Amino acid sequence: MRWMTSFPLLALAACGQSAEQRRAADEADVEAVKAAQNRLPPLQPMKPEPLMQEDVARIDASGPGCMVRLGEGLAPPVLITVGSFGWVKLDGAIIKVAGDSGSERGPVDTWTRFTGKQVTLRLEYPSGAAVSSGEEGHSHPVTLTMRDPYDRVIYRGQGMQSCSS
Known part of the structure; x- marks a missing residue:
């Protein structure tokens, strides 16, 4: 029920933005997603073990x-x-x-x-x-x-x- 009341508020807030502001916000969101996807996992040094x-x-x-x-x-x-x-x-x-x-x-x-x-x-x-x-x-x-x-x-x-x- 809570999400039903917050959605119209978000829609109203978006209406107050200009097309240029929405585009800038969208581009910032896309860049944030790309940065998260391109992040490398931490380097894990590893030594080969002896083959017995x-x-x-x-x-x-x-x-x-x-x-x-x-x-x-x-x-x-x-x-x-x-x-x-x-x-x-x-x-x-x-x-x-x-x-x-x-x-x-x-x-x-x-x-x-x-x-x-x-x-x-x-x-x-x-x-x-x-x-x-x-x-x-x-x-x-x-x-x-x-x-x-x-x-x-x-x-x-x-x-x-x-x-x-």
């Missing part, structure tokens, strides 16, 4: 490929790439990403960029170009950069990439 043996056993990663380990040494891999696919673990979930055929080729027929719904992964090599390797067990330094769906960097780390053919 049981994780690797669950994914279909057979064939020649590469493993990226952060830091130095024999830490568990955080990214496994085989051909046109890669796997990374974020927030306890294993995420499959697809190789970006528009990026440079990586070692053993992998790619330097992988894309998924939640994240984009880029592999950068110190020389600036992907290292082609046919040697089993070949390792080289790599920088792993992760971006969110809005193309904002959420993680960047250096490590070693080892490949097998």
Whole structure:
């Protein structure tokens, strides 16, 4: 019942405005809606989690490929790439990403960029170009950069990439 009495009051108030005032008010409302729609969610930095043996056993990663380990040494891999696919673990979930055929080729027929719904992964090599390797067990330094769906960097780390053919 209350809304029935307030509606005529709003209509009467609108009648007192000139066409130019109504147009300005409408434009201000449209701009406010656009600003609300274009607001990005807060940046959430995220670090890839190690892919343990049981994780690797669950994914279909057979064939020649590469493993990226952060830091130095024999830490568990955080990214496994085989051909046109890669796997990374974020927030306890294993995420499959697809190789970006528009990026440079990586070692053993992998790619330097992988894309998924939640994240984009880029592999950068110190020389600036992907290292082609046919040697089993070949390792080289790599920088792993992760971006969110809005193309904002959420993680960047250096490590070693080892490949097998």
